[in-house]
Amino acid sequence: MQRIGVFVCWCGSNIAATVDVEAVSQALAKEPGVVFSTNYQYMCSQTGQDMIQSKIHEYNLSAVVICSCSPRMHEATFRRTCEKAGLNPYMVEIANIREQCSWIHKDRAEATEKAVILGRAAIAKVQLNAPLTAGTSPVTKRALVIGGGIAGIQTALDIADAGFEVDIVEKEPTIGGKMTQIDKTFPTLDCAACILTPKMVDCAQNEKITIYAYSEVEAVSGFVGSFRVKIRRKARYVKEDVCTGCGLCTEKCPQKKVPNAFNLGLDTRRAIYIPFAQAVPKVATIDADYCTMLRTGKCGVCSKVCEAGAIDYKQKDEVIEREYGAIVAATGYNPISLAQFDEFAYSQSPDVVSSLEFERLMNAAGPTGGTLLRPSDGTHPKTIVFVQCVGSRCDGAEKGKPYCSKICCMYTAKHAMLCREKYPDTDVYVFYIDVRTPGKNFDEFYRRAVEEYGVHYIKGMVGKVVPENGKLKVRASDLLDGRQLHIDADMVVLAAAIEPDKSARPLATMLTASMDTNDFFTEAHPKLRPVESPTAGIFLSGACQGPKDIPETVAQAGAAASKVIGLLSKDQLTCNPCVAAPNEMMCNGCSSCEKVCPYGAITYVDKEFRGPNRTTLIRRVAQVNPAVCQGCGACTVACPSGAMDLKGFSNRQIMAEVDAICL
Amino acid sequence: MMKFSYFPGCTLKTRGAALDRCGRAAAEALGFALEELPEWQCCGAVYPNARDEIATRLSSVRALMAARDAGTELVTLCSACHHVIKRVNGDIRRDEDIRAKVNNYLKPEAPYAGEAEALHYLEVLRDRVGFDAVKQKVAAPLAGMKIGAYYGCLLLRPSKELAFDDPENPSVMEDLIRALGAEPVVYAMRNECCGGYVTIENPDYAKKQAQRIVDNAKALGAECLITACPLCMYNLRANTDGSLPVYYFTELLAKALGVDGEEAKQA
Numbered sequence: 001m002q003r004i005g006v007f008v009c010w011c012g013s014n015i016a017a018t019v020d021v022e023a024v025s026q027a028l029a030k031e032p033g034v035v036f037s038t039n040y041q042y043m044c045s046q047t048g049q050d051m052i053q054s055k056i057h058e059y060n061l062s063a064v065v066i067c068s069c070s071p072r073m074h075e076a077t078f079r080r081t082c083e084k085a086g087l088n089p090y091m092v093e094i095a096n097i098r099e100q101c102s103w104i105h106k107d108r109a110e111a112t113e114k115a116v117i118l119g120r121a122a123i124a125k126v127q128l129n130a131p132l133t134a135g136t137s138p139v140t141k142r143a144l145v146i147g148g149g150i151a152g153i154q155t156a157l158d159i160a161d162a163g164f165e166v167d168i169v170e171k172e173p174t175i176g177g178k179m180t181q182i183d184k185t186f187p188t189l190d191c192a193a194c195i196l197t198p199k200m201v202d203c204a205q206n207e208k209i210t211i212y213a214y215s216e217v218e219a220v221s222g223f224v225g226s227f228r229v230k231i232r233r234k235a236r237y238v239k240e241d242v243c244t245g246c247g248l249c250t251e252k253c254p255q256k257k258v259p260n261a262f263n264l265g266l267d268t269r270r271a272i273y274i275p276f277a278q279a280v281p282k283v284a285t286i287d288a289d290y291c292t293m294l295r296t297g298k299c300g301v302c303s304k305v306c307e308a309g310a311i312d313y314k315q316k317d318e319v320i321e322r323e324y325g326a327i328v329a330a331t332g333y334n335p336i337s338l339a340q341f342d343e344f345a346y347s348q349s350p351d352v353v354s355s356l357e358f359e360r361l362m363n364a365a366g367p368t369g370g371t372l373l374r375p376s377d378g379t380h381p382k383t384i385v386f387v388q389c390v391g392s393r394c395d396g397a398e399k400g401k402p403y404c405s406k407i408c409c410m411y412t413a414k415h416a417m418l419c420r421e422k423y424p425d426t427d428v429y430v431f432y433i434d435v436r437t438p439g440k441n442f443d444e445f446y447r448r449a450v451e452e453y454g455v456h457y458i459k460g461m462v463g464k465v466v467p468e469n470g471k472l473k474v475r476a477s478d479l480l481d482g483r484q485l486h487i488d489a490d491m492v493v494l495a496a497a498i499e500p501d502k503s504a505r506p507l508a509t510m511l512t513a514s515m516d517t518n519d520f521f522t523e524a525h526p527k528l529r530p531v532e533s534p535t536a537g538i539f540l541s542g543a544c545q546g547p548k549d550i551p552e553t554v555a556q557a558g559a560a561a562s563k564v565i566g567l568l569s570k571d572q573l574t575c576n577p578c579v580a581a582p583n584e585m586m587c588n589g590c591s592s593c594e595k596v597c598p599y600g601a602i603t604y605v606d607k608e609f610r611g612p613n614r615t616t617l618i619r620r621v622a623q624v625n626p627a628v629c630q631g632c633g634a635c636t637v638a639c640p641s642g643a644m645d646l647k648g649f650s651n652r653q654i655m656a657e658v659d660a661i662c663l
Numbered sequence: 664m665m666k667f668s669y670f671p672g673c674t675l676k677t678r679g680a681a682l683d684r685c686g687r688a689a690a691e692a693l694g695f696a697l698e699e700l701p702e703w704q705c706c707g708a709v710y711p712n713a714r715d716e717i718a719t720r721l722s723s724v725r726a727l728m729a730a731r732d733a734g735t736e737l738v739t740l741c742s743a744c745h746h747v748i749k750r751v752n753g754d755i756r757r758d759e760d761i762r763a764k765v766n767n768y769l770k771p772e773a774p775y776a777g778e779a780e781a782l783h784y785l786e787v788l789r790d791r792v793g794f795d796a797v798k799q800k801v802a803a804p805l806a807g808m809k810i811g812a813y814y815g816c817l818l819l820r821p822s823k824e825l826a827f828d829d830p831e832n833p834s835v836m837e838d839l840i841r842a843l844g845a846e847p848v849v850y851a852m853r854n855e856c857c858g859g860y861v862t863i864e865n866p867d868y869a870k871k872q873a874q875r876i877v878d879n880a881k882a883l884g885a886e887c888l889i890t891a892c893p894l895c896m897y898n899l900r901a902n903t904d905g906s907l908p909v910y911y912f913t914e915l916l917a918k919a920l921g922v923d924g925e926e927a928k929q930a
Contacts, residue, residue, distance in 0.1 A: 340829070343851075348849060399829060
């Protein structure tokens with residue numbers, strides 16, 4: 001029988017307002033094995049922890065039950081507390097009477113009764129707890145950053161700066177991401193390329209950084225400290241180490257009619273291409289969908305003109321395998337498809353463009369050389385209508401996104417301002433639901449657009465855009481005036497909502513990292529652990545975690561890097577001792593557990609056992625690698641003979657909890 | 664074989680006969696039965712916006728109740744009938760007051776509480792039959808035809824009550840057009856008002872409005888329009904220059920299925 005101490009926390013009024021904590025501590029004092037029971041306002045405070053430690057000594061406690069918040073919140077805290085007082089940290093059980101009780105109930109009597117039951121279950125379990133000792137596992141001192149946009153670049157640079165090796169995997173032929181397509185950045189209007197491309201070059205030149213561009217993560221195994229990752233290096237049909245990036249092939253290629261993805265299809269490029277002048281790595285890539293040589297076997301112009309001999313039509317995808325201690329997801333975002341918002345006539349007129357397309361139309365390296373021209377007829381638009389919140393803040397589940405995309409108010413103000421500055425004779429309208437500008441110097445920026453640049457901001461939504469005789473008839477409502485507006489526009493710009501990149505969902509599955517309903521990666525704690533995934537060793541950088549502008553992305557990228565550095569600076573990691581362990585006498589070697597183990601932690605060995613009459617038997621039994629086992633418990637359920645058990649969560653312990661609740 | 668109760672509505676017995684006839688022929692070809700309700704009455708024609716207006720809701724309730732008693736879903740073809748019947752059904756489900764008054768008035772054996780499901784024919788094609796199945800049954804694909812779907816105002820709105828398709832950016836008729844082997848033309852005016860009953864008071868305005876729809880559809884390459892509404896059909900034919908042929912969607916459906924009635928042949 002354990003000597004158990006019970007500590008009931010008020011959590012200020014979080015628990016005490018709904019649960020009679022005094023009654024709980026008194027009721028639990030009567031449970032078998034309980035030698036001390038009390039309640040206190042903030043058990044996690046220094047005073048609370050000191051009290052737990054002194055009571056462990058005073059009552060010679062062998063086990064502790066804390067009735068408080070979720071174990072996800074403070075289990076580690078209380079384990080440390082008890083460890084300092086000389087108790088094995090795994091002799092601590094948490095009864096969650098906050099998230100699973102006080103926060104979700106209103107009736108005080110019922111909530112109190114439930115809190116007692118939850119406490120009783122924890123006491124029943126801790127009776128059967130055994131001291132556990134955590135093992136250690138080594139840390140591979142190399143990090144993987146998935147995604148080479150500004151988020152991934154910043155994370156990689158910061159990790160490399162601390163002296164650790166970093167690999168960047170980028171699915172496009174060059175790193176740089178969305179920021180390469182942006183013209184100017186708010187609120188300072190400095191040129192995006194001017195501040196981004198030096199960082200891209202830094203990545204390429206940094207000895208600690210390896211860039212795997214035009215590559216994708218294909219499989220991830222292992223666990224924090226030692227992940228094994230398979231990376232598919234897609235065939236460029238150009239030898240990356242031989243190509244000098246001279247660009248001659250991209251001028252001579254006869255296939256000229258390939259939609260230029262970098263300019264969002266607003267112009268064309270060749271079948272062999274370098275996305276833009278400052279690409280890193282600056283090597284050509286052949287677009288296999290359009291290359292005549294790859295499709296028909298007849299052409300070979302690029303190979304003939306290439307003086308370096310870098311063209312290799314026979315190149316194949318290559319899969320490499322690397323080991324990492326930590327992985328950072330930095331997969332970024334994309335604007336949503338506008339197909340569901342055709343009331344704005346995006347599919348019906350080329351002069352209705354998305355904001356990112358507008359960025360390219362304003363960019364000196366864009367399809368119009370930086371002169372704002374209508375895609376339909378190449379004339380200067382005189383009246384431009386910007387529509388905000390296209391697909392953002394939608395209420396329906398079937399269309400658009402429920403969240404605010406956060407960046408649109410500011411970039412639309414930027415676009416409107418730039419239009420008025422470059423072309424003072426244009427009329428610029430911005431339709432908005434709300435203008436949201438919480439950021440340093442953001443509201444000043446928006447007010448400048450209105451007050452100094454004379455942009456017409458109208459509260460209301462555009463209902464319809466009708467292309468008619470070369471004009472775009474915009475019908476909208478002015479909510480402040482209560483009027484219907486009809487504007488004959490030359491161009492309409494849609495601020496499309498942003499969503500996580502499509503590659504994020506399959507990646508999350510590979511990483512066993514959790515996601516929210518919008519496919520943004522979930523952070524370990526929304527306030528206190530914003531750059532870590534709940535999965536150990538997986539970190540989050542940039543817009544893959546939620547909509548973010550560039551300054552926020554860079555800040556979060558740095559934060560993710562510091563977490564990675566903290567991890568990589570350790571030589572050993574403490575393992576979770578709550579792992580599966582087979583009872584070899586009961587194991588019949590059926591392999592059921594091996595088949596269900598998602599981590600490959602279970603193997604089988606032939607072992608010698610003593611048989612009757614001094615004989616020996618060779619039996620096949622399961623073996624668990626405690627460094628690989630994550631303690632998910634799948635094997636304990638699958639085992640038909642009940643031989644597999646989870647330390648700290650044994651079948652007996654779980655049944656004792658169930659009995660305490662139900663009996 | 665799938666069975667549905669069928670509410671044709673008065674226009675489908677007169678001016679809109681083609682909508683009805685082709686709809687029935689197509690249903691037969693697609694393998695579902697439309698069983699016309701016995702002794703059906705006018706749907707009420709216009710949905711009563713006054714909450715305390717009970718009498719004009721009664722005929723819709725009678726139709727819905729008959730469908731419930733037959734144990735089938737209630738199908739309509741006419742946009743207006745569908746609009747009225749589905750909204751009244753929603754009223755009965757949501758509004759206790761209306762439900763009580765209607766039942767007090769009608770005194771049915773089993774009180775009606777919105778058990779029946781009102782469906783538009785297009786919903787049957789999309790959700791019960793499936794456009795893939797329609798596509799498989801197409802005998803004479805309308806290959807090469809560029810068709811503009813004209814939705815009008817009533818078919819999909821108010822969207823929360825009709826729960827049919829996105830009224831601002833619908834796709835159900837475009838998907839049908841694709842299933843029939845033709846090419847849909849998306850044009851901005853497809854869900855705008857045809858002029859409606861304004862044609863009685865102010866025919867000039869109605870003409871302007873209807874012509875704008877036709878011009879917009881033509882500008883985007885449409886060669887003909889389809890609609891599900893007899894009033895839209897009237898306005899698009901009578902109040903325009905006639906440069907764009909207009910059909911009921913069932914006419915082209917029947918034609919593609921190879922079971923077209925005489926109207927479609929004339930077209």
